Amino acid sequence: MKSIQLSLLLTCLALLAGCDRVITVAPVAYDGVVSIQSLITPGQIATAYVFRTVPYFDASVSSNQLVIRTATVILIDGENRETLRLDSTFNAVRCEYDYYFKGQRLVRPGQAYTLTVQVNGQTFTASASTNQRKATIDSIGYTSSYRDVYGEHEGVLVTFTDPVGVGDYYRYQMNRVIPDTVIRAETVISPCSIGKTTYVQEVGRSVYEDRNTDGTRQQIAVEPAFKHKRGQEAYIKLLTVDRNTFQFYDNLDRQKLAQFNPFVEPVYISKPGQFGAGAIGVFGAYAISDSVRFVYHE
Secondary structure, X not given: OHHHHHHHHHHHHHHHHOOOOOOOOOOOOOOOOEEEEEEEOOOOEEEEEEEEXXXXXXXXXXXXXXXXXXXXXXXXXXXXXXXXXXXXXXXXXXXEEEEEEEEEEEOOOOOEEEEEEEEOOEEEEXXXXXXXXXXXXXXXXXXXXXXXXXXXXXXXXXXXXXXXXXXXXXXXXXXXXXXXXXXXXXXXXOHHHOOOOEEEEEEOOOOEEOOOOOOOEEEEEEOOOEOOOOOOEEEEEEEEEOHHHHHHHHHHHHHHHOOXXXXXXXXXXXXXXXXXXXXXXXXXXXXXXXXXXXXXXX
């Protein structure tokens, strides 16, 4: 009897394994929104990225395909008002042009700014102030291995002392020139960079706050976006960002974490934010620390 039951079970399993069923799933209607990202800092010219959002599996992924060329972008600082114009620069790493709206005046410190974006009869407005405290980097180090939820990485270690007073938020930046033999962390090399050196500015994905660590000496570890060679120079900066910037990029980071950790609650950035319904993004301000030279010793 047991042998008969076993034979029947194996037969059923074989039948199930041999069945292929094609299921057609109708795509859910997608209502795109406007994506706006503009971060300003004193002494530099304001820029704003205004894109349209597309479904996850849409083939449109380049800046050229997503930029909303007809947008009107206006930056107001007290009595000063300027219209940002569409501009572009060639990105040798991605082998394509980056499109953005660019002003002409230098951003001033200690000022309140308003950004207004008009797209297809809709108007989106947000405000930011350039009153962040410039951080001071105490030292720069390197670790060949540190681990986080994404796995094991090499990292640049940035040590700094947070000034007294809760409400400081930080982001890492590294500037360097990479030769064409240096590739991105995912082992991809752009054909546009072959035979030439490329200037890159790596801004850390994660943002940090001084809540529960106010006024203390702190250290952050950041994985470089590009591989390196021994003896390569880099210049490290620490950005002190405003709360607008912190909240937006912290939400992005936690949303990515939720893909790897079932105990992390997802954050949906499509909910109304600075720009209200119909647009996602951030308009923020930041201050830049003095740069510290760093040389990879391995």
